[in-house]
Amino acid sequence: MHQFLKAVVTMAVLVLPVLTQAEFRADSPTVLVTGSNRGIGFEFVRQYSAAGWNVIATCRSPEKADDLNALAADNAQIVVEPLDLLDHEGIDALAAKYDGQPVDVLVNNAGLMRGPDKGQIVGSIDYDEFDRFFRVNAAGPLKVSEAFYPHLQKGDKKVVAALTTGKGKKGIPVPGFTLYKTSKAALDAIQQEMALRWKRRDVKVVTLLPGRVPTRGEDTSVAAMNYVAVEDSVAGMISIIDDYSIEHSGRTIQWDGEWID
Incomplete structure (x- = not known):
């Protein structure tokens, strides 16, 4: 009896990773969203899941993502997974866990944003932070895209989306x-x-380009800042992703459909 129970427990442990995907519908498209615990990433999860998609919602600390976990508890097609852009082995492990699972859309939303501060001003650059910013904001999305490339090839839509900023694309003169x-x-x-x-x-x-979305409690009453509601920004970006064609691959487009290049 002891050996039988041991075998049953062992089998249960072995199948646990599969159970996290058991509620995915084979006839529904699948999206993977990074940085999905709040703000724009959370809204991507909310809108895609409301549209009936399978959603792999990732963030660095799922145990602290109360809103995301609550949303997932009400929708069996949302799976919350840990993902740290600095942990390349962890990224590979997550891709291996979903081996064979088609991914139609990958949304590289997670990133590091801080400032203005002295360490980001030319003349007093913090080079340790310089390395960290590039590893998170540039190398991180690249690694996720590479790791999930086989999954994208199996999907129908095959779209890799990454969120950028006007500060980087247009060189807007904002110091710090x-x-x-x-x-x-x-x-x-x-x-x-x-x-x-x-x-x-x-x-x-x-x-x-998501526009100026107030995700950190900014005062949206300041009309001159041209804030965009997160719901509108994400709805616009999802529409762009849905209609995106291979002829435009590599280009940058704003949430409202304005081409930047």
């Missing part, structure tokens, strides 16, 4: 954000390189 701006500019270049490499495989790459 040097590390953030340059790391996002590097992400833009990486997106273009991926588009060139993957176009022949029909994997489409789009860089998205």
Whole structure:
């Protein structure tokens, strides 16, 4: 009896990873969203799940993502997974866990944003932070895209989307954000390189500008700041992703449909 119970427990442990995907509908498309615990990432999860998609919602600390966990508790097609952009082994492990699972859309939303501060001003750059910004904002999304490339090839839509910023793309003169701006500019270049490499495989790459979305409690009463409601921004970006064609792969487009390049 003891050996039988031991075997049953062992089998249960072995199948646990599969159970996290058991509620995915085979006839529904699948999206993976990074940085999904709050703000824009959370809204991507909310809107995609409301549309009936399977959602792999990732964030660095799922145990602290109360709103995300509550949303997942009410929707069996949402699976919450840990993902740290600095942990490349962890990224590979997550991709291996979902081996064979088609991913139609990958949304690289997670990133590091801080400032303005002295360490980001030319003349007093904090180079340890410089390295950290580039590893999170540029190398991180690249690694996730590489790891899930086989999954994208199995999907129908085959779209890799990454969120950028006007501070990086247009060089808006906002002092004290040097590390953030340059790391996002590097992400833009990486997106273009991926588009060139993957176009022949029909994997489409789009860089998205979400607009000025108040995700950190900003005062939206300041009309001159041109704030965009997170619901509107994400709805616009999802529409762009849904209609995106291979001919435009590698380009940057704003949430409202305005082409930036």
